[in-house]
Amino acid sequence: MDFSTTIYDSTQHDNFYPPASTGQALSASEITSFISEILSTLELEKLGEIYFRQLNGFFSLTGLSLSDLDTRWVYGNAKLSSTLVAIPLPGVTSQEGKPATAHYYFAVPLSLSERNALEQLHELFAKQVAQAQSFLRLHQMTTKDVLTGLGNRSGFDQALIRQLGWAQRHEEGFSLLVIDLDNFKSVNDSHGHREGDNVLVHVASQLQQVLRDEDEAFRFGGDEFCCLLDCQTQFQLECAASRIQLSINQSSYLRRMNVSCSLGGAIYREGDDTGKLFDRADAALYKVKQSGKNNYLAA
Template sequence: MDIRTLFLAQTGALAAIATMLWVARSAADERNGLKTWTWAVACQALAYLLLAHLKWWPMPLSTLLGNALGALSVALFFLAIRQFLGMPIASRRLALMVCVVSGAAAASAILEQMARANSPASMPSLVPTIVNGFVYGWLQLLNALALWRKPKPELRTVQHIVALLYLGMGLLLPVRAAFILLTELQAGQFQLSEDWSEAIYLFGFIYIIATNLGFLQMCKLRAEAEVRLQAMTDGLTELPNRRALDEAMAGALGTAQRQRQPFALLMLDLDFFKSINDRFGHHTGDRVLATFARQLRAGLRAQDQAFRYGGEEFVALLPDTQAAGAMVLAERLRSQVACAGDASQPAISASFGVAIWQPGDSAEAIFQRADRALYQAKAAGRDRVVLA
């Protein structure tokens, strides 16, 4: 196998990837780690170019710079993955790793130059391969562990595939280093058996392409999930919106019909909200809505969901809840959100309509009952709870 040609092919592939990532960069890439990943790919491309030992590069200099850039690229990949996952970053450990590997490369370049001065036919030093194998292998295993742990549902499949690739490389590198150290130290870096060389370098080429595609796919899936979340979230209150409520209601109805477990629907309306806007202004009205949403979310149980239905109307879904429990929770919410006003602060209260799922109910039927109960609460003087 022509290792130099393979390294040049990897250089070309990585340079193309880095160029496309740089051209397509955006402000979002600061948060998801893709900008750091782009720099890592560029450093790796230069490293392979230098380690191909082309004629116009002096051998000691190319070995030194190639391994230093390789160390930097591994550190940047490590950093990018942790930026993507939102994990804390041990910058001192990363700097130490780069210094150790770069130092080993420098030492090996000096030893190689001395050996060539005494014997021009001597083989390249194996120090970088052995040191890099253990250090890089450890970092790849850490990457695999970080990617495997608790991925979000929309990322699970791709993230686990990338984690398995890192696991494979994390096991292969130290095994190769140990093999060279124990049995092939005198043979030279590229004098392993043909089967070993082909398997190692072929997997390395696949690994480079697959991990780059995998990281890009992870960023794409996250961006799509964030866009979907924004489309399902009310910008002012940060509660799920009407579209999200429709999906949640469909799920609640399906669960209730399968398991015959009733759920409760609360419809809430801020009392006299138009007068709040008229007297205190729309800015204060928006602040009241946002505050009310936070209080509503804080007052619900962990399994409950709150939504902004529209305007000053809100909805809460209470799974596996009977009428008595729904009334207790609604009364508690009513008292928690109530606030006496003064000259500078509007009075706040809310009316509640409660409906309980019944076998055969459609979404429209349960909403109509909750809406009628809410209308009755408002007609009876507001700031009260009525069960349909």
């Protein structure tokens, strides 16, 4: 993608609109069709894809950036010479919790009627995005681990399905790490389950500090954690695993509890489903546990 990083709305200039506004207003049937498709999903990623496809039927649109919502949600192939229109998304928040904006890129400047039509469609889209974000927040309440604040098993299963779908549609790889805490049972036996809970919370905090924004961590169950990582090569995956292991091994609290971690990793391959990918990472983890713990191996 060749999107400009400069936010510039050329519609603010007096000479933006062509002298003759030749575009036609949207018909009632076009609006009805648009609304029907927009209301067909509350999945944010799919909503963006549907919106971009619909806009191409109305305008000379070269690109759409919804990167405030997710850095990956950039559609089309806009050039720096494209006309950029930036419009706030009312009621929608960015990944940082700030007001979000949609960035539209057009091959030619919009006529006045086209600008009015864009604002009408944008408003409808923004309302559905706000609804989708509200639904996502409610949904996340059921997919969060209460103790650690990470995603739970259900959250992991759903995230892995989404990640597989993205990888298959866009031919972009990703990786899975399965992490098992070494000597965790002895913490519960020697210090009690409350201290065991403290260990789990501490490990979750370590993961959140080490992982990047595009990565996700989950408490899979018990003392086992999973991470979905934006890693396409074995070297990248090994670096991520090393960062996690180093963070845990250097924790004075975890050293005092005699807790380390074993890690098994796998990179997505064409034809993988959730079971195949997880089984490879889990098999690698099993080999680490059998060979002495506190190490990393990729399948």
